[in-house]
Amino acid sequence: MSFTLHEAAPAKVNLALHVTRRREDGYHDLESLIAFADLSDDVSAAPAEADTLAISGPFAANLGSGSGNLVLRAIDAFRNRWPHLAPVGVQFHLVKNLPVAAGIGGGSADAAAALRLMAKLSPEAIPVQDMLGLAATLGADVPACLLSRPLVARGVGEILSPLQEFPALHLVLVNPLVPVATADVFRRLRAHDNYPLPALPEPLTRPAQLGLWLAETRNDLQPPAVKLVPVIGEIVSRLAETAGCIVARMSGSGATVFGLFGSEGQAHLAAQQMREHHPEHWVAAAPILRP
Numbered sequence: 001m002s003f004t005l006h007e008a009a010p011a012k013v014n015l016a017l018h019v020t021r022r023r024e025d026g027y028h029d030l031e032s033l034i035a036f037a038d039l040s041d042d043v044s045a046a047p048a049e050a051d052t053l054a055i056s057g058p059f060a061a062n063l064g065s066g067s068g069n070l071v072l073r074a075i076d077a078f079r080n081r082w083p084h085l086a087p088v089g090v091q092f093h094l095v096k097n098l099p100v101a102a103g104i105g106g107g108s109a110d111a112a113a114a115l116r117l118m119a120k121l122s123p124e125a126i127p128v129q130d131m132l133g134l135a136a137t138l139g140a141d142v143p144a145c146l147l148s149r150p151l152v153a154r155g156v157g158e159i160l161s162p163l164q165e166f167p168a169l170h171l172v173l174v175n176p177l178v179p180v181a182t183a184d185v186f187r188r189l190r191a192h193d194n195y196p197l198p199a200l201p202e203p204l205t206r207p208a209q210l211g212l213w214l215a216e217t218r219n220d221l222q223p224p225a226v227k228l229v230p231v232i233g234e235i236v237s238r239l240a241e242t243a244g245c246i247v248a249r250m251s252g253s254g255a256t257v258f259g260l261f262g263s264e265g266q267a268h269l270a271a272q273q274m275r276e277h278h279p280e281h282w283v284a285a286a287p288i289l290r291p
């Protein structure tokens, strides 16, 4: 009997990102409030005789389906860790809806979705902590993407504090379709020892609470990314001027910029305005996934 399992791989948004330390190994310690948008790649899996990956969707052409693809790397990692729990082969299909190298962790989300699918195909339950440990070996954002809920990430992204509550909010995402390599942005970072995130209000239930908190925070990677790709700064300014925008800021290492809104109507109107001003950019609106 053949069957296909599906997992959404939602876009990751760094609502705030402070770089607090440059480590001996060249990586940087971060503190980041991360949320996920109800906007995702789709990863599906069916048992097969061998592992294969097919890719379709709007950004399929920007990505190879060879062994470098994070979906296949995730499957390999799972097989190495739990050889007796993995099926003989799995036929994967990735629908690539999210832009690549865009600061919204599409590749990390795909890897996390592939791990969740492998766990679903396993005959035994796998403890979440073990899955998180394996996820961390695949990339800094993969553990957060495994949970795909609002959380604070520390270290390089492996220390996670999920939030129990989160206000109902909407995101507008704008990407100028200029891929940005994370390493290039970190290389241009001037200050490596910025102050940590302020404490989050508890419980965090109202949009206004989050708005006040966000005003005290930044994305430390935004200034170096703007130097690299100046249009990022223009998008932030334009989005910040749209009606109801609580904050406009770059996500991750860019180039995607997010705007945060209290209502779906405001978010859709802002997205429409951004599309009119920048028809060449990728623009999307979606609610934040809540705990």
Ligand SMILES: C[C@](O)(CO)[C@H](O)COP(=O)(O)OP(=O)(O)OC[C@H]1O[C@@H](n2ccc(N)nc2=O)[C@H](O)[C@@H]1O
Pocket: 014, 017, 026, 027, 028, 029, 030, 032, 103, 108, 139, 140, 141, 142, 155, 156, 157, 182, 183, 184, 186, 252, 253
């Ligand atoms: C910026 C974030 O998107 C925030 O969520 C992530 O920390 C990036 O994670 P990622 O895409 O998995 O990053 P990687 O592909 O592992 O890193 C690429 C390069 O960026 C630099 N890098 C990355 C993450 C980090 N915490 N410190 C770094 O200095 C390193 O030079 C690394 O070689």
Ligand SMILES: Nc1ncnc2c1ncn2[C@@H]1O[C@H](COP(=O)(O)OP(=O)(O)OP(=O)(O)O)[C@@H](O)[C@H]1O
Pocket: 063, 068, 069, 070, 071, 099, 100, 101, 102, 103, 104, 105, 106, 107, 108, 110, 111, 141, 180, 182, 252, 253, 254
């Ligand atoms: N399934 C995948 N989807 C996207 N990128 C992938 C995938 N597999 C491998 N990659 C590679 O990973 C790199 C980063 O892609 P991704 O879209 O995750 O970047 P990002 O959004 O900037 O991530 P982050 O926010 O974690 O820095 C790209 O250079 C891409 O070629």
